[in-house]
Structure formats: structure tokens, C-alpha cells
Amino acid sequence: MQTLEFLTETPTMSAADAFTLSSDLINELLRGMRLRGVQYRRIQAGPTFGMGFGAKPGHAYFHFVAAGHVTLRGEDGDLFDLSAGNAVFIAHGGAHALLSDANAATHDIGDFDSAPLGDAVCAVDASPETVPSTLLFSACMEFELGSIQGLGNLMPALMLIDAGGQRYPGLMPILAVMEREVSTARIGFAGILARLADVVSAMIVRGWVECACGNASGLVAALRDPRLARALLALHQQPGRDWSVAELAAQCHTSRSVFADRFQAILGIPPLRYATELRMRLASQWLTLERMPIETVAQRLGYTSQAAFSRAFKRITGQPPGAARNSM
Known part of the structure; x- marks a missing residue:
């Protein structure tokens, strides 16, 4: 340099x-960031579960653990422990799995029975024969960064988020509102969710830009x-x-x-x-x-x-x- x-x-x-x-x-x-085609899932699971999410280039996945414990297996096989209050943002739509433990059998998320809760929102019971102990809020969307598409290319494959941590102040209350909107399914809740998803994604991108100084390069370094x-x-x-x-x-x-x-x-x-x-x-x-x-x-x-x-x-x-x- x-x-x-x-x-x-x-x-x-x-x-x-x-x-x-x-x-x-x-x-x-x-301001130029846009989310399209957002699909939401409210997922409940018992003590044993394994849900696979296929690769979706041009999309982003977001999972928030509202209750319980989840093991995330990334596309490269690395394992991460997520507990209540943790979330993960997968900016490039890489394949991954959400598991009760590293040895749990995995089934594609589309193979589970789901019940529609409204437009683009459904409920999934990953362990229908057991009492639920884990609650997840999940979303998949087309992730359009507009004028900062170059910034998106620099983002890591997995971004692990402590929603209650200092890097993302205010994120936890928004996630709580999203979960409440899905659970109560009040009139117009899908539109509310779409707006909140924009806010959550923007907060995650901002938090990453603010704290990426350790390996800042390209547009990240220029922003700083x-x-x-x-x-x-x-x-x-x-x-x-x-x-x-x-x-x-x-x-x-x-x-x-x-x-x-x-x-x-x-x-x-x-x-x-x-x-x-x-x-x-x-x-x-x-x-x-x-x-x-x-x-x-x-x-x-x-x-x-x-x-x-x-x-x-x-x-x-x-x-x-x-x-x-x-x-x-």
C-alpha cells in the first residue's frame, strides 16, 4: 500500500x-439497499432436529434464535453454536444446516410440513411428535445492494450476530417485534415484516462496516x-x-x-x-x-x-x- x-x-x-x-x-x-421476494418461516422444533437450506446465489438467509439452542453447520462444514438472542446472516446464500447437534440427521427445509400464516409467511414444525423447545425466526430474500453491490461482495459468507451486543444496539427489540408480528398474524403483518426486514438488514450491514477495521479493504476501507x-x-x-x-x-x-x-x-x-x-x-x-x-x-x-x-x-x-x- x-x-x-x-x-x-x-x-x-x-x-x-x-x-x-x-x-x-x-x-x-x-438508501439504495432493497430486499425482494422475502419468504419468512416461524420454525419450532423439539430436542432433535436437522434442517438443511440449499444454496441460493443472489439471495441472503437470516436466522434468529428466539428460544433454545441451535448448531449451525456452514457450507464448508464448520460448526457454530447459537443460543437464544443469537442470529446469523448469510449474505451470499450459501448452503447450510440448522441442527440440534452435530450428529443430527438433516432433511431439506422444504420437506417439512408447513402451514401458511399469510402472504410469504409460514409456520414449520420440525419435530411434530415432540414438545417444542426451540423457536426460530427465519427469512430468505433476494439481497439487492444497488450502488453498494461491491460492498456485498466483500461481506463474509457467515455473519454471526449477538443481537443484544454492543455492535447492534436496538436490534433485539426489532427482532422481538418481528417475532410478535409472525405469532399474532394481525392484519397487514406481512407488510410490516417487509419493512422491518429492511431495517434489520441495514443495521447488520452498518454494524459490519463499523467494525470491519481489522481486515478493512476496498470499499470498506474507503468508507472508513x-x-x-x-x-x-x-x-x-x-x-x-x-x-x-x-x-x-x-x-x-x-x-x-x-x-x-x-x-x-x-x-x-x-x-x-x-x-x-x-x-x-x-x-x-x-x-x-x-x-x-x-x-x-x-x-x-x-x-x-x-x-x-x-x-x-x-x-x-x-x-x-x-x-x-x-x-x-
């Missing part, structure tokens, strides 16, 4: 200023660098502006060459390449999730013509914007 002469060219910044700047950037990034964060915030707030490297460097109060070198060293790509890829990630989200017309997307991203936008979109994504829209 290059020497950070960058620091000597930047005006002194207080800890409060750095926090505010990073907070603004993380706020901007998390208040000087690079100035340029990133400008790019994400004005993606349709025709930015130059000099203008981005000015946001950071440093020279063009020092900024470009620092950006490349931390994020692995030049600033203008990042800007183009950001536009195309936003375009994909607007086209597929928000169903915007191609012409509108092109205008919002600063392209002078739909044809110019289509060429850029195909160059970055490998397909024309019309094909991306029709694939949904």
Missing part, C-alpha cells in the same frame, strides 16, 4: 467531523477513510454529473495525482471507472426494481442520448438495458 502523503494535504478534521461525513455516506449507500468518503459521497449524491478526477480531488482537498493514486490503491479501480460502474448499478436497479423507462434512466444519469446510455450499459453489464428489464 502506498504511503499516505494524502494526509498532509488535507485540512485537520475533528473526530466529530469524520463521524458525520462517514455517517452521511453510509446513509446514502444504505473520511478523505475518500468525501469523493464517494459526492459521486453517490450526484451520479449523473460528468465528474472529472480533478473535481473529485477537490472534494477531498488534495491534488489530482495523490487522489487518483489513493483511490486506485484502496478501491482497486480508477475514480472514473468507479463512477461509470456506479451509474450502471443504479441503472440496473431502476430498470428492474423500479421499472423506470430506459429514456428516464439515461436522463437521470446524465447521458445525452438513450443510445449513448445503452452502449455504456452493455459495455459494463454485458447486456442491453432492454434485456436487463425483461429478465425480471
Whole structure:
């Protein structure tokens, strides 16, 4: 990694200023996060159970242990103990199993009888012949990070979460509300669950960004660098502006060459390449999730013509914007 002469060219910044700047950037990034097709399960089990969850690329799994004890077996065979108040977030949809113990026989979660509780919510009894001693809240969803898709690629396969710990303040009450909504099944509870799932996922991503300094790299390191964060915030707030490297460097109060070198060293790509890829990630989200017309997307991203936008979109994504829209 290059020497950070960058620091000597930047005006002194207080800890409060750095926090505010990073907070603004993380706020901007998390606004683009979307969950789709969320499927919820309220799972109860007795003293012996084994539930397998198959790999689902492009999806994320979330399991919260409300009561009892669970052994999680990851895709690589590693075992983790989860007790009441613990949760796991599997950002890349890897295969895994939830077990009463490491030797329990495993059956696919889809093989268990389930009772619908409402739209996209069901109840599963994994041990119908015994008295339940374990209660789980489980969800599987398409995990769309929009403009921070690159951040998602850096996330670990398994994120073990102590919902009552200091890293995730306020998470436990939200999970308790989700469990109560599933249990009582009041009118409109599926819509409430969808909103709460957005909040839970955002809190997990935020907690990981805040505490990933031990192995910070790429976008994670940039998020934690208040000087690079100035340029990133400008790019994400004005993606349709025709930015130059000099203008981005000015946001950071440093020279063009020092900024470009620092950006490349931390994020692995030049600033203008990042800007183009950001536009195309936003375009994909607007086209597929928000169903915007191609012409509108092109205008919002600063392209002078739909044809110019289509060429850029195909160059970055490998397909024309019309094909991306029709694939949904």
C-alpha cells in the first residue's frame, strides 16, 4: 500500500467531523439497499432436529434464535453454536444446516410440513411428535445492494450476530417485534415484516462496516477513510454529473495525482471507472426494481442520448438495458 502523503494535504478534521461525513455516506449507500421476494418461516422444533437450506446465489438467509439452542453447520462444514438472542446472516446464500447437534440427521427445509400464516409467511414444525423447545425466526430474500453491490461482495459468507451486543444496539427489540408480528398474524403483518426486514438488514450491514477495521479493504476501507468518503459521497449524491478526477480531488482537498493514486490503491479501480460502474448499478436497479423507462434512466444519469446510455450499459453489464428489464 502506498504511503499516505494524502494526509498532509488535507485540512485537520475533528473526530466529530469524520463521524458525520462517514455517517452521511453510509446513509446514502444504505438508501439504495432493497430486499425482494422475502419468504419468512416461524420454525419450532423439539430436542432433535436437522434442517438443511440449499444454496441460493443472489439471495441472503437470516436466522434468529428466539428460544433454545441451535448448531449451525456452514457450507464448508464448520460448526457454530447459537443460543437464544443469537442470529446469523448469510449474505451470499450459501448452503447450510440448522441442527440440534452435530450428529443430527438433516432433511431439506422444504420437506417439512408447513402451514401458511399469510402472504410469504409460514409456520414449520420440525419435530411434530415432540414438545417444542426451540423457536426460530427465519427469512430468505433476494439481497439487492444497488450502488453498494461491491460492498456485498466483500461481506463474509457467515455473519454471526449477538443481537443484544454492543455492535447492534436496538436490534433485539426489532427482532422481538418481528417475532410478535409472525405469532399474532394481525392484519397487514406481512407488510410490516417487509419493512422491518429492511431495517434489520441495514443495521447488520452498518454494524459490519463499523467494525470491519481489522481486515478493512476496498470499499470498506474507503468508507472508513473520511478523505475518500468525501469523493464517494459526492459521486453517490450526484451520479449523473460528468465528474472529472480533478473535481473529485477537490472534494477531498488534495491534488489530482495523490487522489487518483489513493483511490486506485484502496478501491482497486480508477475514480472514473468507479463512477461509470456506479451509474450502471443504479441503472440496473431502476430498470428492474423500479421499472423506470430506459429514456428516464439515461436522463437521470446524465447521458445525452438513450443510445449513448445503452452502449455504456452493455459495455459494463454485458447486456442491453432492454434485456436487463425483461429478465425480471
